[in-house]
Structure formats: structure tokens, C-alpha cells
Amino acid sequence: MKRIAAFVLASLALAAGSALAAYPERPIKLIVPWGAGGDTDVIYRAFQPFFQQHLGGTIVIANIGGASGTKGAKEAKDSPADGYTIFAVHDSIHSTYWTGVADVAYTDFEPICLVSSTPSILTASPKAPWKDFKSMVADAKKRPGQITVGATLGSTSHFFPALVEKAAGIKFKYVPYEGTAGRMNALLGSHVDLGESNLTQKGKADAGHIRFLAIATEKRSEEIPNVPTLKEEGVDVEYAVNRGLLAPKGTPAPVLEKLRSACGAAAKEPGFAKAMKLQGTLVHYLNAQEYTAFLKKNDQVNKDLAKELGLLKR
Amino acid sequence: MFDLLGAALVNIVHVKYLLPLFLGTLAGVIGGALPGVTVTMTIIVALPFTFGLDPLQGLAAMAGLYVGGSAGGLVTAVLLGIPGTPSTVATTFDGYPMGRNGEPGRALWLGIWGSFFGGMLGGVFLIFTTKPLAEFALAFGPWEYFSLFVLALSMVAGLVETSLVKALVSGFIGLIVTVLGNDPMLGAPRLTLGIPFLEGGIPFLPVLIGVFAFAQIMSEVEKSGGAGAMTQPANSDANLKVSQLKVIWEILSRPFLLVWSAIIGVWIGVLPAIGGSAANIMSYDQAKKFSKHPEKFGTGIPEGIIASEAGNNANVGGSLVTIMAFGIPGDAVTAVMLGAMTIHGIQPGPLFISQHPQIAYGIFAAYIVAHPIMVLILGVGARWAMRIMTITKSTLFPIVLVLCVIGAFALDNSMDTVYVLLVFGVIGYLMVKAGFPLAPFILGAILGDQIEINLIRSIMTDPNPWLFVTRPISGLLLLAAVLSVVFSLWQHKRTQRRLAAAATPPSDEDIIDF
Structure with missing residues (x-):
């Protein structure tokens, strides 16, 4: 009996191992929690071909909009953590969590990488x-x-x-x-x-x-050189809407590794930078480690702000 | 301007552009005709296919899809009594009865040509009045929107069939549906009973499909009785033959109806908020108000079909106005078009027409050419679609129900919307059984959110409530709302009196005092 169990376990492990080696063997769903044609959607539609190319698989963008982006977030959180569902996140995940709009926090996910910043x-x-x-x-x-x-x-x-x-x-x-x-x-x-x-x-x-x-940038933008920065005006505020990729918590490490390296390579493509320029957006790549720290810091900033605005619900 | 438009028209009929335009229109007609599949869903599915094309090819496909989608819903509305898209709700009111009275061909073609002429008139507005219309639309602040939607809601009084009380209750239930879920401003939960799904509010589309499709099919099943009747074709002696000239004449001999419906459609389209779902009901209500025989509305008369279909296709022209003039999407479909432009590096905005005249006039041209293509597709498709009438009900109804469920599922890729469909199917059926009209319910469900949001916005901008009356446009709209209710009640009372004189005494609750 024990032998059979061991055999089953071993073959399962083998199957899992081979599945991982072959990842991705079917299309990956990228959940964009906003409508088609919005800023987030357009940015990831530009990112998709480069990401696909470096990942060696198909990525399908699924727009699941509604409830300030939290509907798609919920769906992503509840999806199986097998690497076949990833989530296009932006800063609103922090604010909607602290203001009590949704129960989904960034800690429900594993960071893949930060992709872009759109200065406000x-x-x-x-x-x-x-x-x-x-x-x-x-x-x-x-x-x-x-x-x-x-x-x-x-x-x-x-x-x-x-x-x-x-x-x-x-x-x-x-x-x-x-x-x-x-x-x-x-x-x-x-x-x-x-x-x-x-x-x-x-x-x-x-x-x-x-x-x-x-x-709200550190230096004036080349596109609009006549517009001063908030810092020049004596207000120390830098702000941008930052967009990155997350995977549901528990996604296997080898799969995450593949996603992370493909994301990094895609973000460095000159073609992507060109597409982002048309969007008034900067490519802002952070690897998983840097991105984890970034998310943590950003979350604290949002929590403090929600408290000051009297919107903190947690 | 004319040379630019002429050049664009010549350009668009090149195969390079004509093919995507044709395919887009075809996709739109099919998506529109399938109950539960909206134009928005169709365009999102089609979007990735346009990435490889040049910008105008992609936009031509989308313009065609938008035009085709707005017309395609009429097929389902006329033949099955189920709106194929939310913008064909009012088409079911007269289109379906006409079909059942043995003239589905006439009803279908009235809808097709009504869409064509309404859409072309919408195109005239789009091309010649983009700038002034869009600037006027910007003058609409939250006060004006609030008053406009109150005017729209006052149409409940015009949609009364027999009992005013029942119509009001029905409209009220519709409004309650929009209250469920987190409040639109700060996300305070309302009536959510702790169910997470309800926090997002109830999505409109499954409600619409549930109420119409389910209620429609259930009462059909009931009427036909036992299993034997179910194997009968839905309508075997239907008259499928029509004289095109006669139908076109039926429309063109009512120029006021046509132009007025188109104006309403364009205007609702220009205002970025609700779109075709309100435009068709408003056009229908206006047609009824101006009619010499309002009591015949709902029995299968041509005016009802023409008003609804001319209104919803003119609405497409109106929606394109805001995106052309300011680069701001008026509805979900134009939002996708905007996304398609930015993907190709075109920045829509106030300078769009002067900076990219080829693309701007290309869109105008695509919009115009899409109309005859739509007539062609629907014309060929109509012969085929009318075979639906010869399918036995026991085959047809399950298929329709399955399509509805798939549509509801695809909306969100989740089962929750399917349950919404089911619940509202039962509610709709019970309402029909108890004699409550469905149209006021739908109107309430369409308008509730917008009325609430704009009321809150107005008060948060300035707490002075008199602004609703003292801002001129807002004041006029509110006045129009009051007059509209009074007029409808008077018209209703007159009809009742005529019926009473004719013979049967009305029951107590049918008498309206005011």
C-alpha cells in the first residue's frame, strides 16, 4: 500500500515537474480590471506582444471592469494559482483596500514586476x-x-x-x-x-x-516644457499612477520565475518604450524584489492618506 | 469640407477599407441580434483583430460594427419579442405584435429602413453640426443631467397601458434595483445583505434579458398549452413577402416622425451617459405623444417601430459627435474606439479633425457607407432569419434561453450574472402575470443610477437646491417633465373615456383623477 502511495506521489511530482517545464502550455489570462480602451487596457495591449514573445506563450487580455477596479481584482484573487491567471494592477488596489471599497489587498498576490508610471x-x-x-x-x-x-x-x-x-x-x-x-x-x-x-x-x-x-514629476516633461513641476512651485509632491503585474498568492516559484524574467525583458524592449511615449507614460521597470518594497511603501502612503482624508475603514 | 468628405467616400469604397467595414457591420448585426450579446461586447471581441490593420481600417470596422449592432437587435425584437440589445426595447412594443399579426416581413423591413433613414439623418447631424452640438453638450452640468433624466423618467406616465398605479409601481421597482449595492460615491453598502456579489450592484443587462426573454418565453409556453402545441411552428402562416417600396413610403410619408425621432436619438447620443437604451424609448414616447391615435401604440403599428429604430441608429451618429469634437467617449463602444486610436498613436481631442482630417472624414465616410451595407446584410439575413418563425417552439425556446444564459455569463465571465438573469426572469414573469407593465420597470432601471449620481454631484458642487430651477436649461427640462406627465395623463384619460363610451366600463383603478 505504502509502495503504491509512494509511486502515485512520485508520478504526480513528475507530472507536476514536466508541467512546469512546459509552462506555458495553454493561453494565460491577463485580467485588466478596467474597461477596454482605458489607460490600463491600452498600456497592457501594447505590452502584450513583447511579453508573449519573451514568455513563449499566448496571453489573452480579459477586461473585467466595475466597482472601481475591484471586481477584476476579486476574480484574479480567486483564480487558481497556477500561473495561468495574472493581474494588471495599479495604485488603486491600495486605496480601495484602505477605504473599504474591497477586501482585496496587494498581499493576496505575488509580485511579478512593475511596468510603467504615468505622471499626474x-x-x-x-x-x-x-x-x-x-x-x-x-x-x-x-x-x-x-x-x-x-x-x-x-x-x-x-x-x-x-x-x-x-x-x-x-x-x-x-x-x-x-x-x-x-x-x-x-x-x-x-x-x-x-x-x-x-x-x-x-x-x-x-x-x-x-x-x-x-x-507631479521631479523634472519638467520634454513634452510640455512650459508646465512647471509642483516642486518648483514649492509643493513637495511627486505622484504617478504605477502599473504592474501580480500573480495569485501561491503561484509555484518556477512559474513566477519565468513570468518575472519575461516581464523584465519585455519592459526593456525599445518598441514598448515608443508605445508608452504615445501614452504619456514612462516605462518604469522594477524587478520582483524592488517591486515588493515599492508595494509595501506605497501601501503605507495610501493608508496614511486615507486616514487623513477621514476615509480609513480598517 | 465637401471635398474632404467626397475624397473620404471615394477612399472608403476601396477594398482595403470596404472589407473591414463590411466584416465589422456583419459582426455588429450578428452580435446585435443575439439576445444578451451587446454591441460593447462585440466590439471588445473584435478589437484585437484590428491591431494589425492601419488605423482607418480598424476604425472603419468599428464604425460598421456600431451601426450594424444598433440595427441588428431589431431582428430579435420583431421576431421573438426579446430585445437583441438594450437599444431595441421599444422596438418590441409594436414590432412583435405586428409580427404576430401575420406581418413579420413588414415589421422587419420597417425596422431596417427606419434604421437606415434614422441613421442617415444622424449622419447629417454628425457631419454638419459636430462643433456646435458638442459645445452645447458641454453646457450640461450635473443639474441639467438630473433634470434631463427626470424628464426621461416622466415618460413612465406615457407608457401606461391600463393602470397608472401599476405603471408607477413597476417604475419604482426598477429604481430600487439601481439602489442595491454599494453607493456610487463612497461605496457605502446598501441592501447588500452581506452578500459580496451584491456590493457591485446589479448589472443591467441580465436584468433586461431576464425580464424580457424569460417572461416572454414563459407566457408563450403557457399560451400554447400542452406538449402537442409546442411542436407547432411559432407562426406558420406568417406573411413573409413585403413590398419594399410600400415600406419605404410608409416611413417617408411620416417625415415629422422620422426627423423628430432622429433628433432625439442624436441628442441622447451626444450627451455622454446612457446612449441607445434610453434613446429608443424616448423616441417611442414622443411618437406616441404627437400621435393622433396614441391608443393604437403597442398593438403593432408602423409608427412605433419607425420611431424606435430611427432613434437608436441616429444615436450612433450622436455618440460619434463627442468623440470627434473632444476625444471623450460618450459610451462604452466609443471608449473602445478611442482606445483603438491611441494604440495607433492618434491622440483624439479638440484638434483631432484638423490634425487628422483623413481619419476624421474617413470615420464619417465609414459611418455613411455602413448604412447601405447594413441594409444589404439585414436584407439577405432577413429571409433567412424569418425562418425562425417556422421553427417549432419546443426547439426555438430552449435555444433562445441558452443564448441568453451564455450572453449573461460572457458579460462578466461569472455565474453571478446568470443567477441575476434567473431571478429577474422570475420577477418579470410574475409582473406580467399580475398585469404590471415591463417598460416602466426597464426605464427605472436604466435611469436610476444617473439620476442619483447627478443629484449628488449637483449638491456636492453647490448646496443651493434652487439651481435646478434657476439654471435655464435645467429649469426648462423640469418644466417639460411636468408638462409631459400632465399631457400623458390627459391623453390616457381621453383614451379611457373613448373606450368607456365604446362599451365596457373601466375598472376602478383605471380611472385617473387629477
Whole structure:
């Protein structure tokens, strides 16, 4: 009996071993927790061919949107940890966890790598009375809590202006507009005064339909050299929406290894950098180890911020 | 402008562009006709195929898909009484009765040509008024949206069949459906009973399909009685032959109906929020209000089909306006188109038309050319589709139900949506049995979210409630809502009186006092 058991175990181990050696032997599902055509979707659709090439397998993008990106996160968390489901994450996983929108945390996953960063730009409506960041701050000090900001509450477009608020010692009024499209509409129609945007909206700024006040990077962007950084304006805020890849907790180490090395190679492809430039996005590769530290730090920042905003639910 | 458009039209009929346009339209028609499969789902499935193409090829395919999808749903609506897409709900009101009255061919072709002419009128608006329309749309803040959706909701009064009370209850249940789940702003759970799935709210599509498909099929099964009747074809003596000229004349002899439906469709499309699902019901309601014989609506008259189909195809033109003028998607379909543009490195925005005239006018041209292609595909397909009427019910109904379940599953790739379908199928069936009309329910379910979100936005922007009345556009819309209710009640009362005079005394609750 024991012998049979040993035999079964051995053959199982062998089967598992050969399965791993052959990984990936069927298509891998990449869950994008946002709708098709959104920023995250577009970035991963550009990444997909390079990633496929280095992984030597097929990757299928599945858009599972809804509930501020938490529906797809939940689905990814509950998927089998066999390497055939991976998850396209961005910073909102921290904020939605701490604000109690969802029960999924980054600790439910194994990090693969960080792929990209999209710097945030503080953007004003065309009818807003100020031409630059300083006069906005002066105005905000004169009438605290009156300047309206359009934002997806509890997500990155809320946390970025909140950081500015905190650093500049001013107070905004937040009005909920879900998603970038809704927020841009409200800005164009001057139904809110301020909002977060990024370089993909450059066309509208060029046409004078919105106004970039300041970019949240360390140095000015080559694409918009006239827009100052928040640091230049005396506000020490750097902010970007960071996108990376995760796998469900418990994914076998050899599989993770394959995913990690393929991700690193794909992120270094010049073709990917070119595609990201069109997206107003920087390729920002961090390997699994660096990414783990990054996630931990980012999570703490988001927790503190949620607490200060009075949104902390845990 | 005309030279650019002319050049684009000449360009688009090259095989290089015509083939993707044709395939896109075909995919749209099929996706639209399958109950439970929406245009959005179809376009997401089609998106990866366009990556290898040049930008205009990809966008032509998508424009065709959008046009085809908006029309394709009418086939299912007319032949089965189930809306193939949410934008064909109102088509079932008169299209299905006409089909059952022995004229499915006429109903089908009224829908096809109604879509064609409505869509072409939408195209005229798209090409000539993109800029002013889009700028007017931007003037719509949360106050205006709130009032507009209140106006839309006031149409419940116009959709009353027999009892006003039952219609109101039905609309109210629809609104309650949208309240379930986490609140849209800060995610406070409401009526979720601790069930994680309910936190995300109830998805609209399985509700729609459940209510219509299930209720429709169950009452058909009931009507046909025992197993013997089920082996009868759905409608064997249906008149499949139609005179095209007669149908076209039926539409063109009602120019006001056609133009007004198209205007409503375009306008709802321009406003980035709800799209075709509201446009067709609003057009239908308006047609009923302006009609000399509103009591005939719902019995299978051509006006109902024309209004709904012209409205939903003109809506496509309207949706394209916002993306062309500002690079902002008005609905999920245009969001995917926007994504396709950025993948090819084209930055849509206010400068899009002047910076990329070839692509912009190429999209206009693709939109126009997609319409005759759609008529062609549906024309060939119609002969084939009408064979559905000759399939026995015992074969047809299980297939339709399976398609509905697959559609609901594909929405989310999860079983939860299938359970939603089942639950609302039962609710819809019980409502039909108890004499509650389904249309107000659907209207409530479509509009509830938007009314709530825009109300909260307005109050959070400025706590002054009088802004709803003092902002001119918002005030006018609210006034229109009040007038719409009063008019509907008057029309309803008049109809009731006529019926009463005709013979049977109405039951108590059918009499409306005001």
C-alpha cells in the first residue's frame, strides 16, 4: 500500500515537474480590471506582444471592469494559482483596500514586476479664474473648501489632489466623477475647477480647452516644457499612477520565475518604450524584489492618506 | 469640407477599407441580434483583430460594427419579442405584435429602413453640426443631467397601458434595483445583505434579458398549452413577402416622425451617459405623444417601430459627435474606439479633425457607407432569419434561453450574472402575470443610477437646491417633465373615456383623477 502511495506521489511530482517545464502550455489570462480602451487596457495591449514573445506563450487580455477596479481584482484573487491567471494592477488596489471599497489587498498576490508610471498633472478648467498654480493656491487660501475638484472618490484621482492639498496647506471641495472620461467632461464644461489628468490629454491643453497647472514629476516633461513641476512651485509632491503585474498568492516559484524574467525583458524592449511615449507614460521597470518594497511603501502612503482624508475603514 | 468628405467616400469604397467595414457591420448585426450579446461586447471581441490593420481600417470596422449592432437587435425584437440589445426595447412594443399579426416581413423591413433613414439623418447631424452640438453638450452640468433624466423618467406616465398605479409601481421597482449595492460615491453598502456579489450592484443587462426573454418565453409556453402545441411552428402562416417600396413610403410619408425621432436619438447620443437604451424609448414616447391615435401604440403599428429604430441608429451618429469634437467617449463602444486610436498613436481631442482630417472624414465616410451595407446584410439575413418563425417552439425556446444564459455569463465571465438573469426572469414573469407593465420597470432601471449620481454631484458642487430651477436649461427640462406627465395623463384619460363610451366600463383603478 505504502509502495503504491509512494509511486502515485512520485508520478504526480513528475507530472507536476514536466508541467512546469512546459509552462506555458495553454493561453494565460491577463485580467485588466478596467474597461477596454482605458489607460490600463491600452498600456497592457501594447505590452502584450513583447511579453508573449519573451514568455513563449499566448496571453489573452480579459477586461473585467466595475466597482472601481475591484471586481477584476476579486476574480484574479480567486483564480487558481497556477500561473495561468495574472493581474494588471495599479495604485488603486491600495486605496480601495484602505477605504473599504474591497477586501482585496496587494498581499493576496505575488509580485511579478512593475511596468510603467504615468505622471499626474494638476489640471484646471478653462473658465477657472487663475492662470498658474500660485494664484490657485492664493485663491484657495482666500476661500477654503470652495474650489471644486472632480475625482473618483477613494481612488488615485482623489489621492493626488489630496496630497497637493496637504502639502500646500489648502482645502478643496471634492465632487465625484467616476473615471477619466467623466472627469475630463466636467473640466471641459467648467463644472469643476480642478482635476487630475496626464499627458494623454495634451491635445485638449494645446487647444486651450483645459489648462495644465503643474506636473507631479521631479523634472519638467520634454513634452510640455512650459508646465512647471509642483516642486518648483514649492509643493513637495511627486505622484504617478504605477502599473504592474501580480500573480495569485501561491503561484509555484518556477512559474513566477519565468513570468518575472519575461516581464523584465519585455519592459526593456525599445518598441514598448515608443508605445508608452504615445501614452504619456514612462516605462518604469522594477524587478520582483524592488517591486515588493515599492508595494509595501506605497501601501503605507495610501493608508496614511486615507486616514487623513477621514476615509480609513480598517 | 465637401471635398474632404467626397475624397473620404471615394477612399472608403476601396477594398482595403470596404472589407473591414463590411466584416465589422456583419459582426455588429450578428452580435446585435443575439439576445444578451451587446454591441460593447462585440466590439471588445473584435478589437484585437484590428491591431494589425492601419488605423482607418480598424476604425472603419468599428464604425460598421456600431451601426450594424444598433440595427441588428431589431431582428430579435420583431421576431421573438426579446430585445437583441438594450437599444431595441421599444422596438418590441409594436414590432412583435405586428409580427404576430401575420406581418413579420413588414415589421422587419420597417425596422431596417427606419434604421437606415434614422441613421442617415444622424449622419447629417454628425457631419454638419459636430462643433456646435458638442459645445452645447458641454453646457450640461450635473443639474441639467438630473433634470434631463427626470424628464426621461416622466415618460413612465406615457407608457401606461391600463393602470397608472401599476405603471408607477413597476417604475419604482426598477429604481430600487439601481439602489442595491454599494453607493456610487463612497461605496457605502446598501441592501447588500452581506452578500459580496451584491456590493457591485446589479448589472443591467441580465436584468433586461431576464425580464424580457424569460417572461416572454414563459407566457408563450403557457399560451400554447400542452406538449402537442409546442411542436407547432411559432407562426406558420406568417406573411413573409413585403413590398419594399410600400415600406419605404410608409416611413417617408411620416417625415415629422422620422426627423423628430432622429433628433432625439442624436441628442441622447451626444450627451455622454446612457446612449441607445434610453434613446429608443424616448423616441417611442414622443411618437406616441404627437400621435393622433396614441391608443393604437403597442398593438403593432408602423409608427412605433419607425420611431424606435430611427432613434437608436441616429444615436450612433450622436455618440460619434463627442468623440470627434473632444476625444471623450460618450459610451462604452466609443471608449473602445478611442482606445483603438491611441494604440495607433492618434491622440483624439479638440484638434483631432484638423490634425487628422483623413481619419476624421474617413470615420464619417465609414459611418455613411455602413448604412447601405447594413441594409444589404439585414436584407439577405432577413429571409433567412424569418425562418425562425417556422421553427417549432419546443426547439426555438430552449435555444433562445441558452443564448441568453451564455450572453449573461460572457458579460462578466461569472455565474453571478446568470443567477441575476434567473431571478429577474422570475420577477418579470410574475409582473406580467399580475398585469404590471415591463417598460416602466426597464426605464427605472436604466435611469436610476444617473439620476442619483447627478443629484449628488449637483449638491456636492453647490448646496443651493434652487439651481435646478434657476439654471435655464435645467429649469426648462423640469418644466417639460411636468408638462409631459400632465399631457400623458390627459391623453390616457381621453383614451379611457373613448373606450368607456365604446362599451365596457373601466375598472376602478383605471380611472385617473387629477
